[in-house]
Amino acid sequence: MRFAERMGRVAPSAIRDLLRHGADPELISFGGGYPDPALFPAAELNEVYAELLTGNRAALQYCPSNGLAALREHVAKRLAGDGIDCAADDVLIIQGAQQGLDLAGKLMIDPGDTVVTENPTFLGALIAFNPFEPAYAPVRTDSDGMDMADLERVLSETPRARLLYTVPDYQNPTGITLSLDRRRRLIELANSYDLLVVEDTPYRELRFDGAALPSLASLDTEGRVLHLGTFSKILAPGMRLGWAVASTEIVEKLTLLKLAADTQTSTLNMAAAALFLDRFDLDAHIRTARAAYAHKRDVMLAALREHFPDTVSFTVPRGGLFTWLTFPAGFDTAAFMADVALPRARVAYVPGATFFPGAPQHNHARLNFSGLSDDRIVEGITRLSAAL
Amino acid sequence: MRFAERMGRVAPSAIRDLLRHGADPELISFGGGYPDPALFPAAELNEVYAELLTGNRAALQYCPSNGLAALREHVAKRLAGDGIDCAADDVLIIQGAQQGLDLAGKLMIDPGDTVVTENPTFLGALIAFNPFEPAYAPVRTDSDGMDMADLERVLSETPRARLLYTVPDYQNPTGITLSLDRRRRLIELANSYDLLVVEDTPYRELRFDGAALPSLASLDTEGRVLHLGTFSKILAPGMRLGWAVASTEIVEKLTLLKLAADTQTSTLNMAAAALFLDRFDLDAHIRTARAAYAHKRDVMLAALREHFPDTVSFTVPRGGLFTWLTFPAGFDTAAFMADVALPRARVAYVPGATFFPGAPQHNHARLNFSGLSDDRIVEGITRLSAAL
Numbered sequence: 001m002r003f004a005e006r007m008g009r010v011a012p013s014a015i016r017d018l019l020r021h022g023a024d025p026e027l028i029s030f031g032g033g034y035p036d037p038a039l040f041p042a043a044e045l046n047e048v049y050a051e052l053l054t055g056n057r058a059a060l061q062y063c064p065s066n067g068l069a070a071l072r073e074h075v076a077k078r079l080a081g082d083g084i085d086c087a088a089d090d091v092l093i094i095q096g097a098q099q100g101l102d103l104a105g106k107l108m109i110d111p112g113d114t115v116v117t118e119n120p121t122f123l124g125a126l127i128a129f130n131p132f133e134p135a136y137a138p139v140r141t142d143s144d145g146m147d148m149a150d151l152e153r154v155l156s157e158t159p160r161a162r163l164l165y166t167v168p169d170y171q172n173p174t175g176i177t178l179s180l181d182r183r184r185r186l187i188e189l190a191n192s193y194d195l196l197v198v199e200d201t202p203y204r205e206l207r208f209d210g211a212a213l214p215s216l217a218s219l220d221t222e223g224r225v226l227h228l229g230t231f232s233k234i235l236a237p238g239m240r241l242g243w244a245v246a247s248t249e250i251v252e253k254l255t256l257l258k259l260a261a262d263t264q265t266s267t268l269n270m271a272a273a274a275l276f277l278d279r280f281d282l283d284a285h286i287r288t289a290r291a292a293y294a295h296k297r298d299v300m301l302a303a304l305r306e307h308f309p310d311t312v313s314f315t316v317p318r319g320g321l322f323t324w325l326t327f328p329a330g331f332d333t334a335a336f337m338a339d340v341a342l343p344r345a346r347v348a349y350v351p352g353a354t355f356f357p358g359a360p361q362h363n364h365a366r367l368n369f370s371g372l373s374d375d376r377i378v379e380g381i382t383r384l385s386a387a388l
Numbered sequence: 389m390r391f392a393e394r395m396g397r398v399a400p401s402a403i404r405d406l407l408r409h410g411a412d413p414e415l416i417s418f419g420g421g422y423p424d425p426a427l428f429p430a431a432e433l434n435e436v437y438a439e440l441l442t443g444n445r446a447a448l449q450y451c452p453s454n455g456l457a458a459l460r461e462h463v464a465k466r467l468a469g470d471g472i473d474c475a476a477d478d479v480l481i482i483q484g485a486q487q488g489l490d491l492a493g494k495l496m497i498d499p500g501d502t503v504v505t506e507n508p509t510f511l512g513a514l515i516a517f518n519p520f521e522p523a524y525a526p527v528r529t530d531s532d533g534m535d536m537a538d539l540e541r542v543l544s545e546t547p548r549a550r551l552l553y554t555v556p557d558y559q560n561p562t563g564i565t566l567s568l569d570r571r572r573r574l575i576e577l578a579n580s581y582d583l584l585v586v587e588d589t590p591y592r593e594l595r596f597d598g599a600a601l602p603s604l605a606s607l608d609t610e611g612r613v614l615h616l617g618t619f620s621k622i623l624a625p626g627m628r629l630g631w632a633v634a635s636t637e638i639v640e641k642l643t644l645l646k647l648a649a650d651t652q653t654s655t656l657n658m659a660a661a662a663l664f665l666d667r668f669d670l671d672a673h674i675r676t677a678r679a680a681y682a683h684k685r686d687v688m689l690a691a692l693r694e695h696f697p698d699t700v701s702f703t704v705p706r707g708g709l710f711t712w713l714t715f716p717a718g719f720d721t722a723a724f725m726a727d728v729a730l731p732r733a734r735v736a737y738v739p740g741a742t743f744f745p746g747a748p749q750h751n752h753a754r755l756n757f758s759g760l761s762d763d764r765i766v767e768g769i770t771r772l773s774a775a776l
Binding site for chain 2: 032034035037038040042043045046049050053054057058059060061062063094095096098099102106124127128130131232236237238239240256257259260261262263264265266267268269271
């Protein structure tokens with residue numbers, strides 16, 4: 001069919017391939033970004049869904065496309081407590097933070113516009129932006145996050161830079177956190193170069209140690225930060241609930257695009273999250289999750305230290321779900337996974353090359369520690385090291 | 389802010405304004421496309437959500453982006469029973485049929501490509517396609533749907549026609565059904581002119597009388613029909629569950645775009661719909677809904693006949709949620725709503741002009757009969773006619 005030629009711009013993704021492997025029970029996958037299902041507050045959610053489904057049926061009907069007011073109020077209150085100056089009307093409820101990337105791309109990117117990202121960056125953001133056909137300008141990243149001198153160089157050389165995408169807290173894939181000085185500098189540069197800053201914070205509340213650094217939204221001086229967050233990692237991803245917070249003008253536009261994209265997020269799931277937040281202590285639940293994931297991180301890093309050769313280094317994330325491994329130059333983690341790790345060790349991870357918007361580096365791997373039991377983590381790392 | 393200039397292409401919509409009015413309890417709104425909440429099977433849904441939330445927690449976790457296999461199997465089986473040759477792997481679960489329009493637009497439309505539609509057409513489709521900056525070629529429509537001679541003329545004059553969008557059954561906004569001869573001819577023309585046909589069927593199962601006509605997907609000879617459907621009108625819109633069915637090649641591409649857009653639809657809601665379909669008789673529920681909506685249509689049409697002047701004509705839909713009113717030439721339904729109907733009669737409808745992709749006709753109105761009680765329907769029509 002001739003029209004099918006037009007579909008060539010849609011290319012398969014490594015994430016989807018991994019989700020498919022996820023169906024094999026023998027496989028130990030460090031590939032996903034799954035929270036631990038043991039932490040889902042299922043009994044509490046059962047209580048709130050039962051209350052809604054025996055109630056006035058409004059939770060099964062349509063509702064306004066920006067989302068239920070009760071949930072927007074809860075989100076605004078939580079973000080205000082985190083230093084972001086916002087009210088319920090500044091909040092748009094979205095279908096996970098991922099939808100915020102799609103809507104931001106639709107709003108801001110014309111073909112050939114440039115998206116500035118950390119190098120490496122979140123694969124899901126590249127997948128979301130790609131249909132709008134941007135160019136990418138990746139910025140050098142070290143243990144304090146995006147290098148501001150390199151960002152300034154990139155911006156000065158990139159007249160069509162429109163949007164800067166960043167995961168400042170416990171980044172995906174590296175687990176690295178952007179330092180406070182750099183956060184301030186990033187806002188200055190965004191002001192100078194007229195960028196929309198998309199601050200993606202899926203892991204922000206999963207902090208293992210240290211104090212929280214101010215979000216970019218809280219440092220924003222000109223209403224140019226679009227702050228995205230999600231209940232996926234602190235409540236349950238199967239509810240598909242996230243939020244976008246920005247200036248009135250931006251939220252207004254994103255709400256129209258949300259209406260165009262899927263009418264609204266599930267009324268029932270929004271009502272359930274709002275009632276959960278009325279009734280239960282989400283912060284106490286988050287404290288439990290933090291301790292659990294900090295422990296899993298420790299289990300994974302201890303196993304890596306014990307079993308892996310010294311030539312493989314890894315980040316020590318202070319929060320989030322991932323550590324980032326660096327193998328010796330010349331080692332190809334994608335080839336190793338296809339030829340050895342999957343067929344022989346039955347272990348999966350995400351080969352690092354896929355996270356580089358520009359020239360790929362082949363000697364990295366992203367490992368998730370949140371979604372597996374301690375035993376499976378140790379078993380998987382042991383199997384991998386034996387295969388190495 | 390300079391970057392804000394780029395956001396001008398996102399324009400407010402009449403639908404959203406109406407959703408806002410929906411919060412006024414005094415208002416009688418014929419504006420929405422709401423199903424009757426009294427029909428939602430809340431007790432049955434309560435049972436399935438409770439079972440899922442006391443179960444193995446998988447319903448709260450991520451799942452593959454094409455949707456839960458159990459639900460895809462149910463959808464495929466229902467569609468196969470309706471004459472569409474498909475299996476579970478040909479089904480993509482989406483966030484309401486609206487998301488299918490967004491994904492189809494993203495897949496097929498480059499700026500300046502032409503989308504062919506009925507004239508008038510579903511406003512939500514225009515909103516979904518607009519961000520991709522198409523031109524529109526509206527086709528003359530009569531009481532048998534799109535006029536095939538006019539469609540052929542339009543296609544012969546429109547080299548960049550890529551996508552034909554149609555609601556063949558009980559169309560939104562007119563309530564009109566495309567005849568069988570025209571369905572066959574539409575497929576022939578789509579083959580000749582290399583179009584993707586987007587067949588949107590939100591009302592197909594809400595048939596009041598007569599036999600169902602074959603869907604365009606069941607008449608498709610070259611795998612160029614994208615068939616969209618939804619549980620919103622037959623189960624509950626607050627669950628946000630729809631489906632897209634097409635050739636393997638198209639479903640594969642749409643699944644990648646779904647992953648990019650929002651990762652996946654709510655696992656919990658998909659699992660609940662699948663369990664509902666295992667456990668309860670959706671067809672019996674649909675029969676109840678058909679009878680209820682046929683009755684509401686009769687109540688509305690009887691009130692129109694009794695109270696409205698003969699100079700106002702209306703369609704007699706054989707299914708769906710809407711009738712379409714035609715006022716005398718020169719009457720402006722938008723001005724009448726703003727100046728009289730809303731402030732004095734406290735009645736809303738959707739002024740017809742908004743449904744025309746090209747030159748608007750100002751003397752039409754779309755009235756919904758599904759979402760209100762009999763009393764409110766009669767009261768609203770009486771108030772409107774008094775204000776006329």
